[in-house]
Amino acid sequence: MKTINLTLQIWRQKNKDAPGDFETFTLNNISTAMSFLEMLDLLNENLTLQGQEPVAFDHDCREGVCGMCGAMVNGIAHGPEPETTLCQLHMRHFQSGDTLVIEPFRSRAFPIKRDLVIDRSALDRIIQAGGYISVNTGGAPEAGTIPIPAKTAELAMDAAACIGCGACVASCPSGAAMLFTGAKISQLSRLPQGQPERKERALAMVQAMDREGFGNCSNERECEAVCPKAISIRHVARMNREYLLASFFGE
Amino acid sequence: MELHAHIPSGPLAQKWDTHRLASGLISPANRRKFKIIVVGTGLAGASAAATLAEQGYQVTALCIQDSPRRAHSISAQGGINAAKNYQNDGDSVLRLFQDTIKGGDFRAREANVYRLAQISNGIIDQCVAQGVPFAREYGGTLANRSFGGALVSRTFYARGQTGQQLLLAAYGALSRQIKAGRVTMLPRREMLELVVINGCARGIVTRNLINGDLENHPADAVILATGGYGNAYFLSTNAMSSNATAIMRAWKAGAGFANPCFVQIHPTCIPAQGHHQSKLTLMSESLRNDGRVWIPKIFGDRRDPAAIPENERDYYLEEKYPRFGNLVPRDVASRNAKKQCDAGRGVGETGMAVYLDFCAAIERDGEAVILRKYGNLFKMYEKITACDPLQVPMLIAPAVHYTMGGLWVDYNLMTTIPGLFAIGECNFSDHGANRLGASALMQGLADGYFIIGTSIAHYLSSTSLDYVTPQHVGFLEAQKNAYDRTQRLLRNNSRITGKKATVTTMHRELGNLLWNHCGMSRNRAGLEQALAKIPVLREAFWDQVCVPGTGHELNQSLERAGRVVDFIECAGIMLRDALAREESCGCHLREESQTEEQEAKRDDDRYSHVSVWEYRGDEEQPMLHKEALSFENINPSQRSYT
Amino acid sequence: MWFVRFITSSIGKKWIMAVSGLLLLFFLFGHIAGIATLYLGRTALQSYAEQLHSHMFFLNIFRIGLLLLCIIHFSTGLFLFYQNRKTRPIPYRISVRVATQAAGAIPVASGWASLPFAARTMPYTGIVILTFIIIHIFGFSIGPQDIPVAKTVVTLLGNPVYGLLYIFSFTVLAIHMHHGIWSLLQTLGLSHPRYTLFVTRMTTIAPVFFLIVAGGIPLLLICGVEF
Incomplete structure (x- = not known):
């Protein structure tokens, strides 16, 4: 060998x-x-x-x-x-x-x-702000109730593949966590189940992200280049759109 | 130790309903007065913590990793079973129940398994509502695939990352409760002691892995969701931090350890590449849907696989099991692979692997279709081995994957210690002697989302508990034990022992011992020999192993040392149990118990029971108890996949 | 207030950059169109300038707006630059940029992008452009009032030093715009695979077009072409 x-x-x-x-x-x-x-x-x-x-x-x-x-x-x-x-x-x-x-x-x-061990709980707190669909156990309708186009499920899955390792933050010249946050917002905004909380989610998660002291994306694409799951910055664009719409037209 | 399974009476299909009706309740306003600890945040733990918090209890959840999202459920690839019968191919709750009982080789409780099958559909509903991007048909309906051991397509999947998606959904539900303040999440904690006061589980002692603090957590009930003990084998598909410590602590505190020898060996893993190998990577067995297992017919044929013509390939599974072909259950596939390798017919550099070939499937469906189904698995394989499965057949080998054994629980998922519950892989309840593919996710979520809530309410409503503080003498004693154990582990920290032993070398030695004698195929002589070596190994561990650093800091050597000590002890019970079970059953072949065709022979007359081991002190041998299994709704037949 | 909360957020600040950048782009388009009248002859430019200056009131409002826009774009950019620098208190010993390829050339996950070189140099190209704008304003708008505008243009741009500075600055501006156009679409969330190729081409074609039109004037003047 x-x-x-x-x-x-x-x-x-x-x-x-x-x-x-x-x-x-x-x-x-x-x-x-x-x-x-x-x-x-x-x-x-x-x-x-x-x-x-x-x-x-x-x-x-x-x-x-x-x-x-x-x-x-x-x-x-x-x-x-x-x-x-x-x-x-x-x-x-x-x-x-x-x-x-x-x-x-x-x-x-x-x-x-210690050494190479870091604390990434900031990412957990971003998810806690709204990276989920608020459904209590037992309150779910029959799984087949809402058909979801195969393509939509695939696109949501692309975003959902994020493993939360933090490489995007680590390699971002601006120290932003937008790929991480964008992936979750993008996944849930694509699915019909994610619609009811769509606007609130975008507002809350971006706010949480800012509170943690991450930087502001400068669109340099380093994040997607190092992402082990090849998550695209299109999800960042989608998050931007979600956030703009929620800010300007939210309730 | 008395074993009351508390299985409700009445017809099978009504048992769960009857039970829920008979179970006590706690008023919604009152639930916040009760504190529940959930150890582990995998599928079972995260779903339980989230669900209990939704119901109103005060929950403290702990995990060993830096975030609850990292639990090893995340690595499950293939899918999750449910009896939805969306494919109209004859599936039903009853069939899922039957398949699971049969798959488990009639060593699981009927009532538990039936409940699991009943609940399976609700899990899919729940997960879809949570935004799990399950694979869909073009019309938008949910897609299914078939899985080893089943003749219907009932497996739901999200590419090859079903476990990840389900876990992230449960993690989302948990995160929502953390945000709401109903769950206190404590990451980077390892449970070192279970505290039992007046016969009831009243809390745990943990070590904060960042600063080494020992922390007392009192509670009204403790739920263990700490996964299996497969890492006792050193090489397994488990995550590096998966361990048996919580199970062993519970065992020593009085919980029964059921069927410890039932360990599943997964047939489709990437073979070990050398001595340095730290863990094994599983390739989802869904690959067997389209891949064909073969070895060269000519003994010692070292040709390039592509150079071996069709008629010189031995598709041994398809020939031996024409009905199931490559989709035989895991144990059959594993055992046959090991048999071929042991006979010197294996392939690959180490000769410990067989081919899994996608040639025929690619020819039939085209590369695009195959890539859509298995693209990420192929990529993963190529990353590790630098071979492209589209061009060269995969090399696969069996590896330890799942432990069906675990803490004994009754129908309520409560162990023999009142107030201590075990859910997910860390209990023994649903898979008997062998687990079907795509059933682990189902069981973890069934336990966490749908069963534990009823059990907790019933327990708390029927038990009167005094208030305990972290300063209670029970906690102080437990903490002292934890402290003493840590100090003992560190006693060699300042000197090099002279012997070349580290935690890893000891662990590897233990793993080899178990793999060789307590693997897929076992015999009395081997088991006795291995059992005799356990005390020697333990002695050597304490004598030789140097653990650097202190207990008051992040010390990964210390963490691992503690886990290996517990693995050594766990191995002792596994070997004892394997020795006592003189039948071939489920995942393992007992060489003394074979049919004339050299197939596994179960012995229902003597072993149709759950073996439950009771701890009786370090000096005493553990005691075996038996919970008899009865089958009223399905007739125990010898498994036949030929 | 929702708007304050919005513009103080990370995406809000990016939005300010994007929107002010877009408006500056529109201005630039108009400005270049005006200057380009020189290609029709000196009198055309002079009459355009006179026409423009006959609406002093609107022109001044426009100028103030433009100044504000510049200040907003620049100061927000500066603020973001410093804010982002603070996110990594200890720098890496080795720092490598991985995003190397332009759109389409390589399968980057998104398949669309600007040149990484342009993206990385945004703050610096921005400062160059600001400096140029100041020089430019002093040279023309606050320049000698009694000389016809067209004459000032021809004299100044015909000067090889000034002319080359002009060309250089427009090259820098083209680089800035190349990433800027792509970036503002990304920030505004306007990203769809169907338009990827079009957008990717426009991020190159538009800045190059501006560069040719604007840079052509001093180049021709220096070469001795009479307008």
């Missing part, structure tokens, strides 16, 4: 308030079949055996769908492969001798908890 050797420069930070800095490691015999996180596992195993503290990083499903993992690899959120989360990035995409700079997702709204 092919192996490579790498130099890693990783952001280390003890806790939220401690100052952080880069630490350099050399890591040898990395199998190219490893995922990026398995490479970090290997590093951590070595560090543990040397009596040093391993690098803290978030991860869970390792299938690219939970949205828990993520870091900047040489300046790109989730690394250089398009439409790929960090856990699905494999080491065969790197060359022996490469230096990888690994930094946490940085945003004022994402405080660093």
Whole structure:
């Protein structure tokens, strides 16, 4: 099996308030079949055996769908492969001798908890503001009551594929969370079930997004370029439209 | 330990109605006086927390990840079953019930399974209303696909991300209640202790994973929705943080652990690539709808798969099971794959895989149709293996996927500890010895959305509970236990033990032990050998493993160490249970119990029961209790898919 | 008040940029159309200018409006620029831009876009344009009153230094507009796959058209063409 050797420069930070800095490691015999996180596992195993503290990083499903993992690899959120989360990035995409700079997702709204671990609860609060359809359990009509064109369901699904990893925020030159927010608003605005709360939702979610201290979109499209689920900025346009209509013509 | 299943009397179809009528209620205005803890925010946990909060209870929900949206339900790909019969192909509640009971090889309760089938339709209604973008036909109606083990199309799906969409909908419902102030959401918490006061579950002790604080959470009822213990095998399709700690704590506090040896091995996973492998990725078994499983007929044929002509390919599933073909249930597919690999007929670099070929389907339907159905799965496969399934057949191998066993619960989903409920994968209730595809999502949501509310109201209305504070002696003791355990785990933190052991190496060793002796195929000698190794492993763990850092900070090594200790203990019960069940059943083959054709042979005379294990102290062996199963509405037949 | 809440929101601020940008675009169109009369001869431009100046009242209102529009567009842009900078207190050690391709060339998720170069340089092209506008206003409007406008135009633009500055500024403006047109449609939520190709083409065609019409005058004058 092919192996490579790498130099890693990783952001280390003890806790939220401690100052952080880069630490350099050399890591040898990395199998190219490893995922990026398995490479970090290997590093951590070595560090543990040397009596040093391993690098803290978030991860869970390792299938690219939970949205828990993520870091900047040489300046790109989730690394250089398009439409790929960090856990699905494999080491065969790197060359022996490469230096990888690994930094946490940085945003004022994402405080660093330790090393590469960040707090993305701001995204949860955006959803809490209205990223749902208010239906109590048991109060639902028969599922087939409202036909939804296959195309509409597909378009809603495109937006619904968001995993909430925060890469869009991390790579946005303006630190905006509009792709994340736009995806949810767009999904629900397309579906008939989302109509009753459509205007309120757009107003509330945008307001919540602003409250968290995210930036203002400058339409530079970095977000969709790094999005592991290839969510299009058309959803941002749709959110803008929803918000304008709600602001000007809401009740 | 006494096992009262509390199954309502009367005809099967009326049991749930009868039960709801007989269950106590709490007035809407009074519900806010009760505090409920929900541990875990997967499909079961999130839906339960949201539903209970909607009903008016004060809910505290906890999850181990940074957000409730990340629970591992999110990885379920294929779909969710319901008896809607939209396809007019003869489906009904009764048929879903029968399929599930049969699929579970007659080791589940009739009443529970029937209720599940009844509720299944309501789940789809609920999810559609929540904005889940299920796949649709061109006319706008809901689309269905068929799934392994069923002869009707009853599976609803949202591309290959059904679990994600259902979870995000439940997460939305939960978020709405958080916003409304009725749910207190505490992410990045791990439950370390269950607090039992006067015989009732009264709260939990958690560790805040960010700062290491041990926190006491008193409540009137505790609901565990912490998923399965498949990660005991080290390599599984579970998420990295999925663990058995909550189950083990509940077990030690007096809850019965039912059928711990029932573990499902999923047939279509991406094979491990090497020693570094940290987890396995599942390819939805819906792939078997269009993919054909084969291996080369010639022993040791190392040719490129494309170079092997049709007549030299062994489509062993289609030949052996002409009725179901590639859609045989998971265990049959897994066992056959393992059998071929063990016989040295496997393919791929490690020889531990078989081909899943889409050639015929692409020829029949065209690439576009196949891509529409499986595009994201193909992409995922290509990302991991750098092979395109449109060109080269997929390599698949079996992997641990789901644990049917779990905490024993009665019809109310209450464990043997009053006030402690278990829902979703962490209970044992509905899948018997084997779970059908697309039924896990159904069960998690049935438990959370539609069952637990009735149970909670009944429990709270029929039990008188004193007020307890976080300073109650029960909490202080539990917290001390948690603290002591953490300190014990950290005792090797300052010195390198000299032996090359880390939490991971220990976990991997445990996993190999279970995979080799407590996997799809088991025998007495192997199980006894493995059981004897458990104490050795435990000893070695405490002796050799170094956990760096302290308990007062974010310490992922410490977290994992604690979980592995519990996995070791969990493995002990799994092995014991596997040893005691001397029959082939559901997901596993007991080598001593086979038919003449080398197929699984169930032994209803001796094992038509739920095995429930009771903890009796660290020095004592756990005790086996049996809940007999009776089948009044369906006749236990030997499963036959040939 | 709903409008205040709206314009202080992130999307509201973008909306101000979009709407003021759009109005400035309309003005530019009219202004260029006026200047383009020079191609018909010096007298045509002179009579256009005289015609325009005969409605001083409306012209002044228009001028004030235009000034306000410029101030709003510029100050909101500046405010957004600084606000956005604050969203990442610790910068990345390595920062790579990934959105590299223009529309249609590569399957970006949306399939429509402006050149990333234009998007990234918006604040800087904006400052260049502002500087140019100031120079431009001092050169023409607040210039010598007794000389006919057409003569001032020909003299100033015929000056190679001033003429080249003029061409340079219009190039910068074209880059600014290239992203600006696309961006304002995105901000106003006007995005539909059916019009993607049309919009993408217009974001290039319109600025280039302005550049040719406006830049052609000094270019021809410098080359010695008499009007």
